[in-house]
Amino acid sequence: MNKYVVKVGIMTLLAGMALPAVASADEVLCQHKAEEIQQQLEHAQGQGNPHRVQGLGRALEAVENDCTNESVLNEATDEVEAHLAEVRERQADFEDALSRGDEDDIRKRRVKLEEATLELEEHTRQLNALHGQLSQ
Secondary structure, rough: OHHHHHHHHHHHHHHHHOHHHHHHHHHHHHHHHHHHHHHHHHHHHHHHHHHHHHHHHHHHHHHHOOHHHHHHHHHHHHHHHHHEEEHHHHHHHHHHHHHHHHHHHHHHHHHHHHHHHHHHHHHHHHHHHHHHHHOO
16 A cells, blocks of 8 residues: 555656646636645645545546636536525425424424525635636
């Protein structure tokens, strides 16, 4: 296992050295995404988590090979849309519980709706931040 970690560590070091070439100046979102993955990769290596290291290595390679600003924005937009659908579903569940009058179920549904709403807000902030990075 130690040989594996060393091998992955060397591959990661080489990938990290190539990081500035990951994306052209036009692909600023990809550069940022690659840097985030690189930080996670270094953390996973420090924790001795070879499965996470391997997965993050594949993710970094995918960003290096296939990433565009448009793909990052599309991915973030898809996340917002998915969470919006989740909020709508939770809202319907909450309203259903209200109509039945079951206080315990109402309380549970309210908590789930609040959690889904917070996740939607977070992903919306992330999408807005990406748009902000492009306009700088």
